[in-house]
Amino acid sequence: MDIGNIKKHADLNFEVAQAKKNALEKLRSRQLMAYNERLFTADADTMNLVSTLKQNNKDFYMLDVNENPCHIKDPDDFLNKLIERNQETLNSYQQLHQDLAKKRK
């Protein structure tokens, strides 16, 4: 491969890597979710914690992203909302990821 093609290749890789970073920022912003006037991230950590706590308690307290306590009175409802938001963001990210994979080929 000559230096001109190597440069094109490097530029393409930069664009793809940056598009991925931008999409991940979009995903993280979209995962922010209000619940009972508190703010949570609909990510794997939050879903796992809710899922674990609800196995032993009908209601419980959790810290939100600002470390304020939130009384979770209906864990099933909360978990469903977290999963819904999490999957919405991941579906959108997955579509972009596929487009980027095609671009790289």
Place this chain on the structure above:
Amino acid sequence: MTTGVLLYCFDTPEVNYHRLAERCVAQIRKYLKLEITIVTNLETYKKLKPMGMINYKMVEAKTTNTRPYRGKSVAWYNKERALAYEHSPYDTTILMDCDYFVFSDNLLELSKTEFDMMLHDRVHDLTGKDMILGKDESTLPLVWATVTLFKKTANSDAIFSMIRHVQEYYPHYRNLYRIRYPNYRNDYAFAIALHQLNLGNSIPTPMTMLADSVDVIDSDGDGIVFKHGDNVMFTSGQDVHVMDKEWCNG
């Protein structure tokens, strides 16, 4: 409880802020569907196209400040923001620069939570070239006043009173916090007030931005296409602060 968006829009000799505000309003209508109040002056108001139901507040902007933009010094009428607490008719206000464009309803989610004031303390440069932040610009934990959510509470009232005080004695506070940037900037005034009062929440995700050296070359209601050097990229479904002030001129 009412929630609405508050915009400040004053045309300067160099920049048609009214064009940016028109686009900003269209995006707010599409994604946030909230009531909008625009604080402006008569000169700018006359240039704004009819946009349906908008609350207007007429003020005379202070015209003493300037900023660097693409190698020139340009007028910058940014001092009225310190009066946002008085200007806002809403219980919960999303105070927004008219060069911030929403392409999602993420701000609605933030507005439904409990806080006095909430703003970004980090940025994400969409070009990946980290052109936004300089090094050692001050000894202050910086915040970005571009998008500021606040509620009508005693704490918010105190923050805005402090911002007005900082504005009045800005040379002193600039010296105190070793701020390099010579002109009055709301980001610093807000940061100083929050630091002095030990108040405020940060928005957990960074503000997505495009520096003033990045050209916006196309856009629709869902996103924008931008160019920096040889790189052309796009963003969609992502709120973005665009520092290119000419892209809405057509």
